[in-house]
Structures are given as structure tokens and as C-alpha cells.
Amino acid sequence: MSQPTTPDVLILGAGAAGLAAAVALSGAGATVSLLERRPFAGGRAYSYTHPALNEVVDSQHVLLGCCTNLLDLCRLCGAAEHIRWYDSITFLEPSGAKNPPRRSEIAAGSLPAPAHNTLSFLRAPMLSLVDKSRIALGLLGFLRGYPVRDDEPFSAWLKRTGQTERAIRHFWEPIIVGTLNDTFERCSTRYAGQVFYESFLRSAAGGRFGIPSQPLSEFYGLVARLAVQQGTVLHYRSSVESIEVLPDGLWQAVASDGSGGVTRHTAPSLILALPFEQTARLLATLPEESPQRQRILPLLSHFIHAPITTVHLWLDRAITDLDHAALLDTRIQWLFNKTRIRSLETASRSVEIRDSEQTPTGSHYLELVISASHAELGQRPEQILHSATDELARFFPEFRQAKVLKSAVLKEARATFSVTPGLDRFRPAAEAPGGNLYLAGDWTQSGWPATMEGAVRSGRLAAEAVARATGNAANFLAPGLPPAGWMKWL
Ligand SMILES: Cc1cc2nc3c(=O)[nH]c(=O)nc-3n(C[C@H](O)[C@H](O)[C@H](O)COP(=O)(O)OP(=O)(O)OC[C@H]3O[C@@H](n4cnc5c(N)ncnc54)[C@H](O)[C@@H]3O)c2cc1C
Structure with missing residues (x-):
């Protein structure tokens, strides 16, 4: 050229x-x-071939249906074909002394926005009725949008709206720490509100969960x-x-x-x-x-920066049929089943694999994400690996029989900037x-x-x-998704 x-x-x-x-x-x-x-x-x-493991690793990035500019760019260049879409999020509670792991599913149903998640939310066993009513009241506050000013810490909003301890642990924390990547004190209510408004309330399409299936x-x-x-x-x-x-x-x-x-x-x-x-x-x-x-x-x-730590495991067997899940009551926020997510790519390239849940090298690749991993920054990789695998076994009893073939711990100290209040x-x-x-x-x-x-x-x-x-005024921004259902009148 x-x-x-x-x-x-x-x-x-x-x-x-x-x-x-x-x-x-x-x-x-x-x-x-x-x-x-x-x-x-x-x-x-980014992704790269890990020199010691000879595996292509990356820190899984996710996007939402409301990311209209990113999606527009992906459509222009063909990357949109390499995004896997999901309409539900699975939340897992770990097993205890007497109870097995428990699964809750938040999924868009047939009710119009903003009620599209309501039925699955009401059924979710991870929250009590009191927790749910507090969450619903809190979300009502974002129905007409999120604050314009960004000076209130999200921790103050949680207190002001009387959120219960379990609502915080099982709902607000996995979503806000997972998306804004810092503690509630270091996230403003404006951006927390934006996450819920765009992905939970405005339209079901805005909350769709997309994962790039390519490295x-x-x-x-x-x-x-x-x-x-x-x-x-x-x-x-x-x-x-x-x-x-x-x-x-x-x-x-x-x-x-x-x-x-x-x-x-x-x-x-x-x-x-x-x-x-x-x-x-x-x-x-x-x-x-x-x-x-x-x-x-x-x-x-x-x-200021906030870190993300990821733990990468290659197992000799599949331990779950989930592609991804939020893991509650642990340091790990999310699990990504990379072998399943990437199988879209291997299938389209006709790579010979024995079953659709294996990498070409025959192992099963899982990634565990620890957001806002300030504590892990000072820990040794073996320590992080040890505690992450202990926690994993509480969600997936099959993990106890599995052999870890390879592992890696990646620390990204400067993963994101924090949307601190003000x-x-x-x-x-x-x-x-x-x-x-x-x-x-x-x-x-x-x-x-x-x-x-x-x-x-x-x-x-x-x-x-x-x-x-330069005198060539142009509009490059893609419009946001329009409000759907009852949100059109709000
Ligand atoms: C582990 C991790 C997980 C994340 N998860 C998600 C997620 O799930 N969803 C999401 O939306 N976002 C996620 N993010 C955040 C997302 O990656 C960033 O917000 C986004 O990629 C930032 O893009 P950018 O172009 O602004 O900056 P960058 O991606 O940092 O790009 C800046 C570029 O400039 C180059 N550069 C720097 N200095 C120089 C120099 N002096 N000369 C030439 N080149 C230079 C760098 O090499 C880099 O390529 C995550 C980030 C990390 C680290």
C-alpha cells in the first residue's frame, strides 16, 4: 500500500x-x-502462546449486547462471527458440609423489558424473598436511568437502599466487581447504575452476554x-x-x-x-x-489501576457442561470453560478432536477469573493456584477425580482503571x-x-x-440500543 x-x-x-x-x-x-x-x-x-505450556492463553474478555460500538466494529471486520452469545447467566453456590452445590439461573424470559428477567430472578434459590425485594427496590431506582453525577460511592448506595448482606454477596458483588473490577468504595454509583440500566432493565438484547470464541x-x-x-x-x-x-x-x-x-x-x-x-x-x-x-x-x-488475576487449568477430563458461570462466596468471580467456548472455532476449522469438549491436545481448558485481585498481587502463584483449585472442588465435585495436566497464573496489575467516585x-x-x-x-x-x-x-x-x-465533520459513533417493552414509555 x-x-x-x-x-x-x-x-x-x-x-x-x-x-x-x-x-x-x-x-x-x-x-x-x-x-x-x-x-x-x-x-x-491479547492472547499469546505460553512458551512453557505450548498453549494459547488469554484473559477471557466478555461483552454485552449494549456494546453497540464494539459490535459495529466487529461486524465491519468479520469478528462478529466469532462471538458466542448467551441469554442466561448461571450463578453457583459452593457445597457446604451438608449441602451439594446449588445452581441459580438468571435468564431473559418472555415478559417485556424491564421485567424480562423477573421470572428467573424470582425462582433463583441463591436469594431469599427479602433479598429479592431489596434488590428489586434498588433496581427501581435505576428505571429512568442512572445518575448523571458520579460522586457517590456504590458502597454508600448499597447502604442507603438497605441491601441485605446476601443480596450484596450473591447479586451486586459478582456483577459489579466483575464488570467494574474494583471494590464498592472505589466504584461510583453512576457506573454501577449504568451496568444495571443497560444490561438488566433497558432491553433483553442489551443484556445478552457475548464471549469471543477466538483467542x-x-x-x-x-x-x-x-x-x-x-x-x-x-x-x-x-x-x-x-x-x-x-x-x-x-x-x-x-x-x-x-x-x-x-x-x-x-x-x-x-x-x-x-x-x-x-x-x-x-x-x-x-x-x-x-x-x-x-x-x-x-x-x-x-x-488508579485495578488488577485482574486469572488461573488457567488444563484437566484430563471435563468437569462441567457449563460454558461459563459466576462462582459465589469465593475469591473466584467467574469460570470460563475455554474448551467449550473455543470449540466453535475448532469445529469451523474442521480440526480433528475426539469429542467437542476437548482441546486438540486432548485436555480440557478452564479459566478462573479473580477480579479486583488486590490481595493476590502480593501472593505467590502456587498459593493462588492452591486456593483456587480448593475452591473449584467445592463447586464441581468431579474436579477431585481430575488430574491437572498444566496450569498457569497470570497477574495483570494494570488491567483496568477504576471508576472512582468523582x-x-x-x-x-x-x-x-x-x-x-x-x-x-x-x-x-x-x-x-x-x-x-x-x-x-x-x-x-x-x-x-x-x-x-479538518473541516470534514463526520459521525462515527453507533447509536445505543433503543429501549424495549415498557421501557419505551419511561
Ligand atoms: C485481564 C483483563 C480482563 C479484562 N476483561 C474485560 C472484559 O471482560 N470486557 C471488557 O470490555 N473489557 C475487559 N478488560 C478491559 C479492556 O481490555 C480494556 O478496557 C481495553 O482493551 C482498553 O483498550 P485501549 O485501546 O483503551 O487500551 P490498550 O488495550 O491498553 O491499548 C493501548 C495500546 O498501546 C500500546 N502502547 C502502549 N505504550 C506505547 C508506546 N509508547 N508506543 C507504542 N504503543 C504503545 C500498547 O501495547 C497497547 O497495544 C479487561 C482487561 C484485562 C487486562
Whole structure:
């Protein structure tokens, strides 16, 4: 693909945000260069072949039907065919001294929104009638939407609305800690409310649960391929070390390839589609008096990271027929049965496997996710593995007979930024730096918490800002899902 020496736009970072910006702008006819420090696209949504295990691992990412921008991007590049959809979530309680594990299912039924989950919710044994009535009263508060202001911690809302201890453990915690990835004190009611409004109340379609069935780097590889087909020049292994404004007003990024090679890339417009700490690092390479540095750098000290730890197990047998489940009353929030989830891919590629529940190497791959894993960050992998497998046996007695063939513990210390109460006023808009410098990334003012949807929205918003500034106003954002059923009248 031929490319002028100076493209219209330079984008740093080929995560969901940078890719979304590149697809929007190159699709609209702009020339785009995209620099990524790793040898693959997808950013934090990545997979790789574990060198010691010789298995392709990733930290399972999920999306919801209300992620309209992410889904639109997936449809454009063909990745939508690699999403498995589910209309129900299984909640499992562990076995006790006298009782076996117990299963509750929350599934959309035939009643119109916002009542679509009501029947399964009323039947769920994991909650008592009192718990359910408290939850229902709490949800009623989000019926007309979620708060505009983000200063109330979700912990205060739980108290204010009289949520019971079990309602918190069995309902609010698995969903909020699983989606916002931090403690209730470090999550604002605004974003907790958004999760429930969009996924539980507004429409049944918005709450559908989607899981990429491909390893994540392959999944995002399809988005990168589309950007390249549209003319984006994608430079892998280009780690940008500094940025500056040249005397002719062009932006320049200086990148190293990791083996001593240095390249310089210039363009009239520069989008930083990086995590907040990398954005801070590059802004700090601008002169101290630079307005872009002065406007943005002070905001970034208000952001904090939250970790996710995942435990990966390859067993000699299947221990469950569930594809995924929320595990209650443990450190583990979610179980993903990766062999079953990925079997869609192996089936479509006609790989010879003995039964649909085995990997080509004959083992059964499970992933256990520990969200907001602050405690696990300081623990040794063997300790985490030991406690996770102990807990797993309480949900799946078959696990006691199974042999663990291989295992791995992955800690992502900087998995997400936390939507701490009051953070919104520090989340910059795409055009906030000024001077043809733009920001993207899940942490910017996307209106969403740290998610792939938030990242894609931010990339599209940055692309819109670039287009506006160059006199080519364009609308790249996909509309949200319309309210369904009775929600149309609210
Ligand atoms: C373990 C884990 C589980 C998650 N689960 C979910 C989930 O289930 N659902 C969900 O929606 N979200 C989930 N997330 C969050 C989601 O991954 C992020 O919100 C999203 O991917 C952020 O995209 P981004 O483009 O903003 O940033 P990133 O993905 O971080 O992309 C930034 C890119 O910039 C590159 N880069 C950084 N510095 C430089 C530099 N100096 N020069 C060049 N390139 C650079 C990086 O290599 C990276 O590719 C999870 C995250 C983790 C870590």
C-alpha cells in the first residue's frame, strides 16, 4: 500500500481505541499511520502462546449486547462471527458440609423489558424473598436511568437502599466487581447504575452476554486487517519514546524498535490511544510550558489501576457442561470453560478432536477469573493456584477425580482503571489537549467504564474530533440500543 511520507493522522497504540480510530479515519479516506510497540494488535485484549505450556492463553474478555460500538466494529471486520452469545447467566453456590452445590439461573424470559428477567430472578434459590425485594427496590431506582453525577460511592448506595448482606454477596458483588473490577468504595454509583440500566432493565438484547470464541489476538487481528485493507500503515514493534511539535507545526513521534533502530513519524494530527500511564509518560516528554502537557498531565494523577488475576487449568477430563458461570462466596468471580467456548472455532476449522469438549491436545481448558485481585498481587502463584483449585472442588465435585495436566497464573496489575467516585471531572475529552493533539483510550471521557466498548467509543470520538478540526465533520459513533417493552414509555 503506498503511503505519503506524511500521513494525515498518526495514531499511537493499536488497542481497541487506536484500532477503532484507525478504521474510522482510514474508512473516511484519511491517510493513517498506526504505531504499536508490541508485535500484535489488541492491547490489553491479547492472547499469546505460553512458551512453557505450548498453549494459547488469554484473559477471557466478555461483552454485552449494549456494546453497540464494539459490535459495529466487529461486524465491519468479520469478528462478529466469532462471538458466542448467551441469554442466561448461571450463578453457583459452593457445597457446604451438608449441602451439594446449588445452581441459580438468571435468564431473559418472555415478559417485556424491564421485567424480562423477573421470572428467573424470582425462582433463583441463591436469594431469599427479602433479598429479592431489596434488590428489586434498588433496581427501581435505576428505571429512568442512572445518575448523571458520579460522586457517590456504590458502597454508600448499597447502604442507603438497605441491601441485605446476601443480596450484596450473591447479586451486586459478582456483577459489579466483575464488570467494574474494583471494590464498592472505589466504584461510583453512576457506573454501577449504568451496568444495571443497560444490561438488566433497558432491553433483553442489551443484556445478552457475548464471549469471543477466538483467542483475543486473532479476534483483534481481524480489526487490524480491516484497518490495513483500508490503507492504514501499521508499524508493529514501534515503541514511541517521545513526542514533540516541529517548527513547521507537524507532530513528531520518535519510536524505537527494541534493537537499537529509531524511526521518526510525522503528521499534522496525533492521537494518543494509550493507557493513562503511558499517556502521562509521553506528555512528560513535551517541554514543561507546552499547553498540551499543562492541560492534561495534572488530570492523570487522579487515575488508579485495578488488577485482574486469572488461573488457567488444563484437566484430563471435563468437569462441567457449563460454558461459563459466576462462582459465589469465593475469591473466584467467574469460570470460563475455554474448551467449550473455543470449540466453535475448532469445529469451523474442521480440526480433528475426539469429542467437542476437548482441546486438540486432548485436555480440557478452564479459566478462573479473580477480579479486583488486590490481595493476590502480593501472593505467590502456587498459593493462588492452591486456593483456587480448593475452591473449584467445592463447586464441581468431579474436579477431585481430575488430574491437572498444566496450569498457569497470570497477574495483570494494570488491567483496568477504576471508576472512582468523582473521577469523571478528570476524564478528558478527545480534543482536550488542543493543538491537533487528541486523546483516546478507555480512560478518557467515553461515558463508559474500563471496557472494550469504552475504548472503541473513545477511538471513534477521537476520529470525530480530528475530522471536525479538518473541516470534514463526520459521525462515527453507533447509536445505543433503543429501549424495549415498557421501557419505551419511561
Ligand atoms: C485481564 C483483563 C480482563 C479484562 N476483561 C474485560 C472484559 O471482560 N470486557 C471488557 O470490555 N473489557 C475487559 N478488560 C478491559 C479492556 O481490555 C480494556 O478496557 C481495553 O482493551 C482498553 O483498550 P485501549 O485501546 O483503551 O487500551 P490498550 O488495550 O491498553 O491499548 C493501548 C495500546 O498501546 C500500546 N502502547 C502502549 N505504550 C506505547 C508506546 N509508547 N508506543 C507504542 N504503543 C504503545 C500498547 O501495547 C497497547 O497495544 C479487561 C482487561 C484485562 C487486562
